[in-house]
Amino acid sequence: MAIKKILVVDDDKPISSYLIRKFTKLGYTVYVAEDGEEAVQQAFSNLPDIILLDVKLPRLSGIEVCKRLKADDKTKDIPILMLSAKAQSFEINEGLEAGADKYLCKPMSFPAILDEIRAYDKQ
Amino acid sequence: MLKKIYDKFLNLGILPKLIISYLILSVIPLIIIGYIATENLTDTGFQAARRAEEMGKENLKAAEDIGKTSIADSVQALDRKAKEAIELRTVELAARIADFLYERDREILILASFNPDPERYLNVYRTTKKDVIVTDPREAGKSRRSAVKLQTRNPENKEWRNFPPLDFHKVSKPIYKEITFIDLQGREKIKIADGRISNNLTDVSRKENTYCRAEDYFPYLANLKKGEIYVSRVIGAYVRGWLYKTREGIRVKRESAYAGKENPYGKKFEGIIRWVTPIYDEKGKKTGYVTMALDHTHVMEYTDHVFPTEERFTVLSDGGSGNYAFIWDVNDQCVAHARDFFICGFDPQTGKEVPGWLSQETYDDYKKSGMTLEKFVQKLPSFRNFTLKKSGSIEQMKAGEISLDCRVLDTAPQCQGWHEGTENGGSGSFLLLWSGLWKLTTYAAIPYYTGPYGNSKRGFGYVTIGANVDDFHKDANITKAKIEKSILEQGKEIVHANSKTRQLISERALYNRHLILIISLLAGFCIIGMSVVISFNLTGPLRRLTESAVSMSKGDFDQSIDVKSKDEIGQLAKSFNEMAKAISEIDRMKSEFVTIASHELRTPIQAMMLGVSGILEGYSGEIDEEVREDLALAKVGIERLLHLVENLLDLSRIEAQKVELNLSRTPVAEIIDRAMAEVSDLALAHGHTIVKNVPADIPDIPVDKDRMVQVMINLLSNSIKYSPDGGKIIVKTAKEGNETIFTVADNGYGVPEWAKEEVFKKFFQADSLMSHKVGGSGLGLTITKGFVEKHGGTIRCESPVPEEYYPDFPLGGERKGAIFIICLPLTDVGNV
Numbered sequence: 001m002a003i004k005k006i007l008v009v010d011d012d013k014p015i016s017s018y019l020i021r022k023f024t025k026l027g028y029t030v031y032v033a034e035d036g037e038e039a040v041q042q043a044f045s046n047l048p049d050i051i052l053l054d055v056k057l058p059r060l061s062g063i064e065v066c067k068r069l070k071a072d073d074k075t076k077d078i079p080i081l082m083l084s085a086k087a088q089s090f091e092i093n094e095g096l097e098a099g100a101d102k103y104l105c106k107p108m109s110f111p112a113i114l115d116e117i118r119a120y121d122k123q
Numbered sequence: 124m125l126k127k128i129y130d131k132f133l134n135l136g137i138l139p140k141l142i143i144s145y146l147i148l149s150v151i152p153l154i155i156i157g158y159i160a161t162e163n164l165t166d167t168g169f170q171a172a173r174r175a176e177e178m179g180k181e182n183l184k185a186a187e188d189i190g191k192t193s194i195a196d197s198v199q200a201l202d203r204k205a206k207e208a209i210e211l212r213t214v215e216l217a218a219r220i221a222d223f224l225y226e227r228d229r230e231i232l233i234l235a236s237f238n239p240d241p242e243r244y245l246n247v248y249r250t251t252k253k254d255v256i257v258t259d260p261r262e263a264g265k266s267r268r269s270a271v272k273l274q275t276r277n278p279e280n281k282e283w284r285n286f287p288p289l290d291f292h293k294v295s296k297p298i299y300k301e302i303t304f305i306d307l308q309g310r311e312k313i314k315i316a317d318g319r320i321s322n323n324l325t326d327v328s329r330k331e332n333t334y335c336r337a338e339d340y341f342p343y344l345a346n347l348k349k350g351e352i353y354v355s356r357v358i359g360a361y362v363r364g365w366l367y368k369t370r371e372g373i374r375v376k377r378e379s380a381y382a383g384k385e386n387p388y389g390k391k392f393e394g395i396i397r398w399v400t401p402i403y404d405e406k407g408k409k410t411g412y413v414t415m416a417l418d419h420t421h422v423m424e425y426t427d428h429v430f431p432t433e434e435r436f437t438v439l440s441d442g443g444s445g446n447y448a449f450i451w452d453v454n455d456q457c458v459a460h461a462r463d464f465f466i467c468g469f470d471p472q473t474g475k476e477v478p479g480w481l482s483q484e485t486y487d488d489y490k491k492s493g494m495t496l497e498k499f500v501q502k503l504p505s506f507r508n509f510t511l512k513k514s515g516s517i518e519q520m521k522a523g524e525i526s527l528d529c530r531v532l533d534t535a536p537q538c539q540g541w542h543e544g545t546e547n548g549g550s551g552s553f554l555l556l557w558s559g560l561w562k563l564t565t566y567a568a569i570p571y572y573t574g575p576y577g578n579s580k581r582g583f584g585y586v587t588i589g590a591n592v593d594d595f596h597k598d599a600n601i602t603k604a605k606i607e608k609s610i611l612e613q614g615k616e617i618v619h620a621n622s623k624t625r626q627l628i629s630e631r632a633l634y635n636r637h638l639i640l641i642i643s644l645l646a647g648f649c650i651i652g653m654s655v656v657i658s659f660n661l662t663g664p665l666r667r668l669t670e671s672a673v674s675m676s677k678g679d680f681d682q683s684i685d686v687k688s689k690d691e692i693g694q695l696a697k698s699f700n701e702m703a704k705a706i707s708e709i710d711r712m713k714s715e716f717v718t719i720a721s722h723e724l725r726t727p728i729q730a731m732m733l734g735v736s737g738i739l740e741g742y743s744g745e746i747d748e749e750v751r752e753d754l755a756l757a758k759v760g761i762e763r764l765l766h767l768v769e770n771l772l773d774l775s776r777i778e779a780q781k782v783e784l785n786l787s788r789t790p791v792a793e794i795i796d797r798a799m800a801e802v803s804d805l806a807l808a809h810g811h812t813i814v815k816n817v818p819a820d821i822p823d824i825p826v827d828k829d830r831m832v833q834v835m836i837n838l839l840s841n842s843i844k845y846s847p848d849g850g851k852i853i854v855k856t857a858k859e860g861n862e863t864i865f866t867v868a869d870n871g872y873g874v875p876e877w878a879k880e881e882v883f884k885k886f887f888q889a890d891s892l893m894s895h896k897v898g899g900s901g902l903g904l905t906i907t908k909g910f911v912e913k914h915g916g917t918i919r920c921e922s923p924v925p926e927e928y929y930p931d932f933p934l935g936g937e938r939k940g941a942i943f944i945i946c947l948p949l950t951d952v953g954n955v
Binding site for chain 1: 724776783
């Protein structure tokens, strides 16, 4: 399956806008959500191919978002890459237990993030 | 020594301290006081008992002394009284004998006033009689009436004594054996003998015709004037006797003369005393002499039954007892005695006097003298060398001729005493140790002075009474015995009472000691119990405080101690709880801060990273070389910033004891290889060679792989940074016992001695050691040490490197070298 639609969830405007611009430029359809609730709505309404999910989010945390998405049949197969500044091991474990397919610690270079997404593209 | 004990005491816990202190302060003084009290009490008790015993003994001694004195006094008094009584009895006996003899004087004078007439003489013979006590045991008891002691009917008559009259069996016996009338030539004209007028008339001027052929009175008659009386000595046939010694004492042979109780069936001494007085006719012409032979039995009768004891009189006197009376004539010859063989007498065959008993010594002299015994005795000076030390002659004893002639009886000093005492016609007494017994002997002259007896104041002679001293102070002796018995009993009683008292004191003391011991033990238990309670109250919270503090030091700040007491400990616990709460809050805030800070720092770093990395990799279009170089610089800065953030996070975790190890069995080589790979670029940049030395057989170790890799990276980075370019770094691992040793050695600048510990402290300014600035967070070794210790291992630094250890190292100058050594336990990984 080819990755075409990416849902970027981050409340940090500079990061999300950078990612939107670069992914769009690379030909991906990019949806963006700035809080957890919005992320869940976007995921259900747009059904992206992959979700790049921040953990620390207003209204609903990334962990909750992940749990909800992974709990629903419509969204449970969407790979979720958590990208968080929370880099402590218990935080990483928390993310993985919530169902994230991969936990990436900030900061990551753009090529590294792209490599992670492309890894799912090949599957 | 004391200091050692004190130091040991200081090292003890509060509980032993309290117990020891309380024991020293309470129980030991209690025991000492108790011991002293008991000892004193016991001592005082024993002293009192001893005093009591002494007093008792003194009292007894006093009683004994008083007893002795009073006994001595009473003995003396009794002796004196008894002596006086016996003396008096002696005197009265002598007087009665004298009276009796004087009666004979009167009788003969009356008879002389009549013309000689056989019928009259016979009449006198028959009517003049006197009772004699029958001594033959076969006859003696026959007429005895029952003698009953009387009791007084009036109780006011105290200390009643009654002695029934003597009721000895008696027979009436003529006083005279013979009454005669002889003419001036000595021819008997009238003779009354054997109870009738005798026709056997003889010439008494001739001795052989007289009684026992021994009378020699006739020559003395010629000079008698009217009314003058001649009285002869006692004349009788000597009766032999034999004494022999037995174990019980001296005994008398049966064939001997009568000896009272000792020999009641023996033949009695039969003697006479002849009274003679001239008869004148109407013209006043002496016509002849009337003679009367007094039966000496009547004289002996006065003394034969005297018994100077409570009994007073006896039928059979006892010569062996020493308690008897006897009579000596004026010539000191025995004329009456309990033993008749002691009475001086004559040989009726020869009419010669039997010589008196001599001492063996004197008898031996006699034998040497060549004289006859009669002659020798006649010539023997009177009372020469009389002493008890002498003993009687055996030959005389064997002959049975042992009459007592005081004049020559030199074995009996008492003879001299009597003789001397009666010289003035008086009386008296003295003591004599006779046959081992103290005997009182009294004497009294018989005041009869008729005829030849008038020549001396001794008169007829003298009566003596012997008495056992012990007998007459018998009462005193009984009292003495009673007192002694009583003293002995009291003494025993005192000793018994005292031993009882002592026993009581001992028992009491033992009881007290037990009581004190029990009290002490109880006190000890109470004190120990109290100490335990106090100690638990004190040390319990303290222990919990300590435990909590230890937990806090290990990072568990969530501590609260449950102490309800309001004392200092309670306040301490309360303060501790507040402090723990505050620390816990601070810790929580710190962790939170670190987390937040880390998160908040990462977000802008992410933004920078995205931008810079995107541009560098060409996602933002083509860039020229200068821009690339500038952006590369920015990227290095971003990476160092990120590294710092990560180090700070690790440090905060280490300090907060929040490091969690993810243990797995890891090959040692993998750790080394990963770390070397990480630093290979940096090493290459500085021209360093890194040599790896990992033995193939080294076992895998249970560690947090990433952390151990980070540890090795940190050490290798340090070696790289703190070595002049072109250095050498050796990484070595080894298994030593239960430890796995990692060493990272370099030939770099080294670590000065003072900094070997300091290098592990956070923010240590390593630059201060260097001549040039290397730059570093100052956290690397701190984090390294934290991770190693979290694994239960140790890390230390050695510098400079000893050349013999690493011969391959080019050392010298700046290159002093440093070795970091990590020891990890193989099995135990510490607090996982």
